[in-house]
Amino acid sequence: MQLSDRITGLFLAGLGLAAAWGGSRLPAVPGQDVGPAAFPMVIGGGLVLCGVMIAFGIGHSFEVPDEDAETGFRFRDLRVLVPPGLLLFYVLAVERLGFMLTAFFIVGTAAVALGARPRLALPLAVGAPIFIHAVFAKLLRVPLADGILPALW
Amino acid sequence: MTDFSRRAVLAGGAALLATPGLAQPRWPARPVQLLCPWAAGGGTDAVLRMIGILLEKELGQPFNVVNRTGGSGVVGHAAISQAQPDGYTLGMITAEICMLHWQGLTEITYRNYTPLSLVNNDAPGVTVNSNSPYRDVKALADAIKASRPGQLKASGTGQGGIWHLALAGWLNAMGLKADHVRWVPSNGAAPAMQDLAAGGLDFTTCSIPEARAMLDANRARALAVMAPARVTAFPAIPTLKEAMGVDYNTGAWRGIAGPPGLPAAVVQTMEVALDKVFKSKEYQDFLLARGFGAVYENAAGFATHLAAADISLGNSMKEAGLAKS
Amino acid sequence: MQDLFEGVRLVLAWDVLIAVLASAIYGLVVGSLPGLSATMATALLVPVTFYLSPIAAIATIITASAMAIFSGDIPGCLLRIPGTPASAAYTDEAYAMTRKGQAELALGAGLWFSAIGGIVGTISLVLMAPLLAEMALSFSTYEYFWLAFLGLMCATLVARSSPIKAIASMLLGLLFACIGMENPAGTPRFVFGITDLLGGIEPIPALVGVFAVSEVMRAMVTPEPPKLPDRKFGSILAGQWALTKKYQWPMWRGNIVGIIIGVLPGAGADMAAWVSYAMSKKWSKEPEKFGTGHVEGLVEAGASNNASLASGWVPALLFGIPGDTITAIAIGVLYMKGLNPGPTLFTERASSMYALYIIFVLANIIMIPLGILMIRLASKILKAPRSAVMPVIILLCAVGSYATGANLFSVLLVGVFGIVGYVMERNGYPVAALVLGIVMGSMVEQNFVTSLIKSDGSPLPFVERPVSAVLASLTLGALLWSAVVWVFNRARRLKATAAAR
Numbered sequence: 001m002q003l004s005d006r007i008t009g010l011f012l013a014g015l016g017l018a019a020a021w022g023g024s025r026l027p028a029v030p031g032q033d034v035g036p037a038a039f040p041m042v043i044g045g046g047l048v049l050c051g052v053m054i055a056f057g058i059g060h061s062f063e064v065p066d067e068d069a070e071t072g073f074r075f076r077d078l079r080v081l082v083p084p085g086l087l088l089f090y091v092l093a094v095e096r097l098g099f100m101l102t103a104f105f106i107v108g109t110a111a112v113a114l115g116a117r118p119r120l121a122l123p124l125a126v127g128a129p130i131f132i133h134a135v136f137a138k139l140l141r142v143p144l145a146d147g148i149l150p151a152l153w
Numbered sequence: 154m155t156d157f158s159r160r161a162v163l164a165g166g167a168a169l170l171a172t173p174g175l176a177q178p179r180w181p182a183r184p185v186q187l188l189c190p191w192a193a194g195g196g197t198d199a200v201l202r203m204i205g206i207l208l209e210k211e212l213g214q215p216f217n218v219v220n221r222t223g224g225s226g227v228v229g230h231a232a233i234s235q236a237q238p239d240g241y242t243l244g245m246i247t248a249e250i251c252m253l254h255w256q257g258l259t260e261i262t263y264r265n266y267t268p269l270s271l272v273n274n275d276a277p278g279v280t281v282n283s284n285s286p287y288r289d290v291k292a293l294a295d296a297i298k299a300s301r302p303g304q305l306k307a308s309g310t311g312q313g314g315i316w317h318l319a320l321a322g323w324l325n326a327m328g329l330k331a332d333h334v335r336w337v338p339s340n341g342a343a344p345a346m347q348d349l350a351a352g353g354l355d356f357t358t359c360s361i362p363e364a365r366a367m368l369d370a371n372r373a374r375a376l377a378v379m380a381p382a383r384v385t386a387f388p389a390i391p392t393l394k395e396a397m398g399v400d401y402n403t404g405a406w407r408g409i410a411g412p413p414g415l416p417a418a419v420v421q422t423m424e425v426a427l428d429k430v431f432k433s434k435e436y437q438d439f440l441l442a443r444g445f446g447a448v449y450e451n452a453a454g455f456a457t458h459l460a461a462a463d464i465s466l467g468n469s470m471k472e473a474g475l476a477k478s
Numbered sequence: 479m480q481d482l483f484e485g486v487r488l489v490l491a492w493d494v495l496i497a498v499l500a501s502a503i504y505g506l507v508v509g510s511l512p513g514l515s516a517t518m519a520t521a522l523l524v525p526v527t528f529y530l531s532p533i534a535a536i537a538t539i540i541t542a543s544a545m546a547i548f549s550g551d552i553p554g555c556l557l558r559i560p561g562t563p564a565s566a567a568y569t570d571e572a573y574a575m576t577r578k579g580q581a582e583l584a585l586g587a588g589l590w591f592s593a594i595g596g597i598v599g600t601i602s603l604v605l606m607a608p609l610l611a612e613m614a615l616s617f618s619t620y621e622y623f624w625l626a627f628l629g630l631m632c633a634t635l636v637a638r639s640s641p642i643k644a645i646a647s648m649l650l651g652l653l654f655a656c657i658g659m660e661n662p663a664g665t666p667r668f669v670f671g672i673t674d675l676l677g678g679i680e681p682i683p684a685l686v687g688v689f690a691v692s693e694v695m696r697a698m699v700t701p702e703p704p705k706l707p708d709r710k711f712g713s714i715l716a717g718q719w720a721l722t723k724k725y726q727w728p729m730w731r732g733n734i735v736g737i738i739i740g741v742l743p744g745a746g747a748d749m750a751a752w753v754s755y756a757m758s759k760k761w762s763k764e765p766e767k768f769g770t771g772h773v774e775g776l777v778e779a780g781a782s783n784n785a786s787l788a789s790g791w792v793p794a795l796l797f798g799i800p801g802d803t804i805t806a807i808a809i810g811v812l813y814m815k816g817l818n819p820g821p822t823l824f825t826e827r828a829s830s831m832y833a834l835y836i837i838f839v840l841a842n843i844i845m846i847p848l849g850i851l852m853i854r855l856a857s858k859i860l861k862a863p864r865s866a867v868m869p870v871i872i873l874l875c876a877v878g879s880y881a882t883g884a885n886l887f888s889v890l891l892v893g894v895f896g897i898v899g900y901v902m903e904r905n906g907y908p909v910a911a912l913v914l915g916i917v918m919g920s921m922v923e924q925n926f927v928t929s930l931i932k933s934d935g936s937p938l939p940f941v942e943r944p945v946s947a948v949l950a951s952l953t954l955g956a957l958l959w960s961a962v963v964w965v966f967n968r969a970r971r972l973k974a975t976a977a978a979r
Contacts, residue, residue, distance in 0.1 A: 008905050012646055019653055022668060029312060029663040032336075034930045036663035039923045043652045050646035058642060079698040080900065083691050083872050087893035090876045091886045103873055110869035113698060120866060128870045132877055140508070140522060141217045142881040143186050186884065193521040194806025206525050219884045220521070223677015224659050224666075231673050232885075258659070258666065258676075306932050312664040337928050338662040340744075340920070343806075347743055347799050353618035353932060366798020366809075369820035372615070443813045 009055030016047025082113045098147015099137075103129035180240050180419050181214040187409075188236070188244035190229025192222045195341070196362065196445065197407055200273050201245045203439050204409065207430040212422070225249060225311060227259050234265040236412045240419035243269070243411040248315050248404070251463040255470045256313055257477035263459040267415040270427040271408040271450035271458055273440065275360035276380035277309070277319040278390065280373050282349055285356075290376035290396045293356060294327060303335040308345040309359035312338040313475045315405045316358045318466065319379055321473035323358070323393070326401035331473035349373060360405060361387050362444035379403055386444040403469075406448065406462070408455050424452050485832025489840065494534045498837065501538035502844055505545030506852050509552075512559045512871065513686045513878020513892075516546035517803040524807060532815035533833050539811060540834070541841040543804045544596060547787060548845060551588045551780075552856050556581060557871065559690040563681045564751040566913045567632075568779045569689065571755075574771035577703075581857055586714040587721060587773050588780045589849040591729060594722075595781035596842035598733040599740065599788025604835050607824065610741045610789060611796040617742055619932065620940050623925040624949035625742065626918050629749045631956060633911035635756035640906065641964075647907045651915015652922070654679045660920055662927040674887040681917045683879045683888045687895025688902070688909040690875050694868045695900045702864050714850050725777045728758050732778035733785045740786025743793050743801045748917050754782035788838055795819050795831075 023040025086106045094102045108125035116124070136142040187205050191197040198220060205216040221229040226249040236242035246266060254262045279290055287293040297305055309316035317338075321331035337354060339345040342363035349357050350372040357364065357373075361384060367373040377396045378384055394400045409427060411419070430436055431449045440447045450458050470476040488494070501523065508519040519542050527535035550561020555572035575584035602610065617625075633648040634641040658678025659666040669675040722729065732754045739750040758778035759768045768775055790801035791808075798819040800806035812819055817830055824831055859867055879888040899909045933939045941950045 003901075003905055005905075008907070012650070015650075015653070019656075019668075023656075026665055026667060029665065032312070032663065032931060033935055034662075034927050036661050036665040036667055038927065039661070040653070040656050040667065043649050043656065046649045047646065047653065050642055050649060053642050054640075054646060077699050080695045081897075082698055083694040084893035084896045086872055087691070087876055087889055087896070091889050091893075094886070099877075103877075106873050106876070107869040110694070110872050111865050114865035114868055115702075116863070116865035116869075120863070121869075124866055124869060128873060132870075132873060135507075135511070136877050136881060140514075140518075140881060141184070141215060142877070143184065143217065143219075143884055144877070188884075192803060192806075193517060194800060194803045194810060198521075199810045202524050203528075206528055218521075221883045221885060223680075224673075225664055227659070228674060228677040256664075259673075303934065308928075312662060314664075335931065335934075337931050338664065339928065340660075340924055343799050344744060346797075347615070347793075348618055350615045350797070351618040353620075366796075366819045369818060369822065370797050371821075372797060439814065442816065443810070 005057055006055045009051045009053070011051070012054065013048045013051030016044040016049075016051055018044070019047065020044025079113055082110065086110060094145050094147070096147060098149050099133060099144040100129050100149045101147060103132065180416070180422060181212055183241065184215040184217055185240070186242045187216050187218045188229055188233050188242065189218055189220045190222065190226040190233070190245070190247065190249075191220070193220050196275070196360075196443075197245055197247055199443065200407055200445065203436060204245075204272065204427075204430055207433055207436060208426055211426045211429055225253065225258070225314070227253055231259060231261055233410065234261050234412055238267075238412045238414040238416070240411065240415055240423075243409060243423070245407055246410045247407050248462065248466070251459065251466045252313070252315065252318070252470060255467045255476040263463055265413055266410040266459075267413055267420060267452075268455040268459055269409040269411060269420065269423045269452050270431070271406060271448060271455040272427070272431055274404045274406040274446045274448035275362060276378050276384060276402060276404045276446060277316055277358045278361040278364055278378045279323075279356055279358060279376045279393075280346075280349065280361075280364045280368070281356045281376060282352060282354075283372055283374050284352075285374065287356075287376065290391075290393065293376060294397055294399075297324070297334060298327070298329065300333075302330065302333050305334045305355045306337050306353075307334050307356050307358060308337040308339045308348065308354050309342055309357045309363075310339060310345070311341075312336065313470070314338075315403075316342070316360075318469050318473065318475070319403050320358045321475070322403055322469045323379060323399070323401050325469070325472055326399045346373065361390065365444050380446075384444070384446055386441055403466075404446070406458070408450070408458075410455075420452060427451075481828040482832050484829035485836055488533050488829060488833040489537075489836045491531070491533070493531060494537050494837075497530060497534040497538045498541050498840060498844070501542040502545050502841065502848055505542035506549045506848060508542075509546030509549035509561055510852070510856065511878055512553050512557075512561065512690050512874050513682060514881060515562060515682055516543050516550065517807075518882055519543065519546045520804050520807050524811065527811050528814070532817055533830065533837075535811050535815055536808065536817070536834060537837045537841075539804070539808045540837050541844075544784065544787060544838075544841045545845060545848070547783065548589060548592045548849060549852060551592075552585060552852065554689075555584050555588065556856060556859055557690070557867070558693050559871065560685060563685055563748045563913060563917045564783050566685060566689070566910050567752040567755045568776055570910060571769060571772065571775050574769065575773065575776075576771075576860070578771045580771065580773075581860060582714050582853060583717055583773065584771075584776060585853045585857075586718055586850075587776045589846060589853065590715065590718040590722070591732070591777050591780040592784040593842045593845050593849075594729065595733055595736055595784035596788055596845070597839055598781070599737055599785035600835060600838040600842070602737045602785075602789055603792060603838070607792050607796060608821075610737070610792045613738075614741045614743065614793045614799075615797070616945055618943070618946075619925040619929045620943055620946040621949055622742075622744070622921065623929055623940065624946060624953050625739075625749075626922040626925060628949070628953050628956070629752060629918050630914065630922065631953070632752045632756035633908075633914050634960070635759055639908050641960075643907045644911045647902065647909065647911035648915040650907075651912040651917075652919045654684065654912075654916050655919020655923075662924055662931075674885070678920075679891065679916060680882075680888070681913065682882060683891040684895045684916050685913055686875050686879055687892040688899030688912060690871055691892060691896025692899035692903060692909070694872050694875075695896060696903075697864055697868050714853060715846070721773060721777060725774055728762075728774060728778040729781050731757065731761075732781035736782030736785030737789040739782075740789035740801065741792050743790075743799045744921060748802075750786035751779045751783045752914060755779040784842070795823060795834075796821060 020041045026037045028035040111121035208216040233244035342359035554560035554569040558573040560566040560569040572584045634644045660678045736750045758775045793799040794805040879892045
């Protein structure tokens with residue numbers, strides 16, 4: 001996801017414009033002179049300014065070049081979306097499957113995606129959820145969903 | 154070992170026989186979650202945590218307090234109302250539930266709950282900086298009447314919060330417009346009290362327990378309390394009626410409630426348990442120590458209270474121009 | 479003197495000592511889990527305190543919060559996952575040291591200077607509480623506005639990137655802070671009809687997302703770095719004395735800045751670390767080394783962090799005004815136990831006050847051996863393969879962010895912020911500045927808007943009051959100075975390139 005400064009700068013400027021526009025449409029508050037619109041408009045304006053400056057490459061000279069910068073897109077780079085995808089899976093599945101199964105799947109998938117052999121991934125996927133359940137549900141009393149496979153204690 | 158397991162089976166069988174109808178385990182069979190719509194460290198959090206401990210003692214299962222905060226209480230109140238009605242998610246609802254829907258901030262009203270009991274009510278005070286020229290509430294009221302609109306500034310909570318309404322109601326009772334004194338929205342009572350002590354405000358209308366430490370430190374002076382009678386923990390502070398003959402009172406009340414359609418067994422068990430909890434020495438000592446007002450209603454009483462409060466708070470909000478038409 | 483001995487006797491009771499030890503271990507464990515804050519550690523202790531004697535109850539809160547704040551630095555240093563918004567200021571620096579193989583030096587410095595900061599902060603509490611309280615009470619919203627503004631300016635100093643991108647990141651953070659209805663007007667903004675967004679964006683899910691999740695995302699596409707050579711580290715503390723002597727002046731500056739900022743309710747520890755880290759870079763003899771794994775900033779920010787934690791108790795104990803959620807919980811416990819905050823606490827209950835002071839010092843002292851133990855254990859993580867550590871982290875991110883409010887929406891937010899953080903990092907936008915914006919957003923807006931309301935729209939009180947005048951000139955001076963330096967450097971560089979041609 002290495003983008004040029006021109007793209008990110010213009011994106012920020014656009015976001016700033018949208019924020020300022022959205023802010024200006026907020027209703028005023030009865031009995032007050034300064035309403036909820038002021039702050040988003042100031043920030044939006046600032047973002048537009050910064051975005052345009054970035055797009056024109058001002059201040060670029062301060063940056064330290066990224067060591068592992070690589071160009072071009074490879075299919076395997078899509079793996080970068082695995083962690084947020086697993087979090088989304090947690091949100092969707094935990095109530096139905098329960099904490100244990102969901103966590104087993106998350107740890108197992110992440111480990112395999114990072115190149116772990118089954119000899120490491122499997123015990124990890126079994127052990128880590130049990131340990132984390134013990135800490136959070138028992139010590140910290142966080143209500144973790146039971147689902148179809150409740151914890152044994 | 155065999156003896157033990159046989160006894161367990163027998164006991165289990167007996168329990169099964171004793172349970173009428175469906176083989177539902179007795180409530181609560183596992184930990185109960187108590188949702189608090191306000192942040193840890195605040196008054197609602199403190200009251201609910203105390204009740205959680207006492208309920209655990211009473212009913213033998215942990216009652217865990219979880220702070221689901223934000224949006225002036227909207228987020229937490231919505232979560233309580235939309236929880237599974239199995240009795241394992243209950244929570245504390247506060248006066249704001251009868252205000253938020255008038256402001257158009259949520260669709261949820263008091264009707265979207267099963268009320269269980271009212272456990273506390275804090276009355277607003279009128280507090281000034283200790284260097285303030287106003288010695289009593291009458292002097293302050295005269296100054297307010299003599300001031301041009303918006304000249305004097307008061308605070309205590311956010312825009313449209315319960316203490317803002319208290320100010321509006323008091324001004325109305327004096328025959329003034331609700332925005333005659335400019336409201337400075339603050340992020341809760343503590344920053345407002347800090348700003349009062351720093352000389353940035355003319356007075357605050359937050360509750361007396363919230364102002365208490367500043368009063369004890371002689372940085373602030375409480376002129377009156379907007380309650381029908383003096384508060385037990387602060388006998389020296391006169392009511393509005395005593396001090397200036399204006400009969401106006403309101404309060405920030407708190408009660409326990411669950412989502413609509415709670416099983417009758419849960420409601421009965423909770424009603425009995427909450428009654429015991431409220432009357433317990435621990436709870437009463439706690440209220441006195443923190444200066445919180447002890448007010449109690451059972452489930453039916455709380456339901457009546459909610460209906461009445463919804464109308465009266467709605468009326469004040471309309472008068473103050475805070476309700477969405 | 480009588481009171482002091484009585485205080486010592488109160489602390490030496492066996493129940494108090496056990497409470498201190500148990501809550502210390504508890505605080506260390508909870509603080510080191512990503513997504514769990516020191517606030518949550520303290521809130522969970524409240525039910526326990528009901529069964530304890532007054533001194534033991536307060537001791538658990540003091541000890542657990544101090545430990546949790548320190549151990550929040552551990553995952554930040556080892557895995558680049560800061561435990562608190564405060565430690566986000568120097569997470570990149572500490573992580574850079576870890577990659578240079580100096581993890582134990584970085585953590586040791588965090589531990590040692592945290593303990594010193596805590597003790598110096600306590601001494602200020604003992605000697606100057608009334609004076610500091612007087613200062614805190616002279617801060618109205620005008621002063622807070624300038625203070626928050628100064629804090630935001632630190633964004634440009636901590637980053638090793640273009641200052642414009644840093645400001646853009648910070649503004650983006652401020653924009654995130656606009657979401658929800660926690661604004662002075664109480665009006666929902668940018669919520670797009672989602673109830674969960676009404677509550678706004680909490681700093682913790684954002685912090686966990688932009689640091690931890692984006693780090694796991696990076697691990698997915700980068701080859702595993704070569705194992706660090708298995709060097710035997712000597713004593714963790716051995717090098718610290720030399721550091722203390724070398725960086726004596728930054729350490730004291732950190733302590734003093736921490737005490738001053740900590741005493742102001744609402745500003746607290748989050749800001750102290752940022753301001754101190756920025757000051758350290760500004761006045762360092764070797765500012766170019768900052769960001770590459772240089773210990774100097776850690777010394778100053780670590781000391782400042784914990785000093786502010788101790789001085790934050792001043793307004794809480796004297797006026798019942800909480801500096802942050804931790805002291806808010808502590809105030810509740812004080813009332814419960816009959817130790818009502820107020821000046822009388824210092825006069826009529828002097829022995830209890832001495833007991834509290836002694837517990838502060840004690841907590842900071844036992845932090846050193848327990849912290850060393852914790853560091854030794856935690857550093858083992860660096861020896862484990864990445865494919866074993868990262869999956870557990872992603873699970874911890876989910877459970878930790880869920881734990882605070884039992885809300886699945888926060889888990890979703892963590893994922894979204896992971897993507898935001900990853901994209902920002904790849905394009906040279908510092909994520910720490912984003913976190914600063916989110917943390918400070920409501921403070922800036924709240925104080926700006928309420929100040930304008932109080933002054934009926936006039937800007938005069940912003941510069942009229944004595945303290946606000948000083949802060950305003952400081953802020954504007956720093957702003958102008960940076961601009962002048964920038965223009966000057968640019969002109970010189972242009973001239974140099976012109977000459978080269």
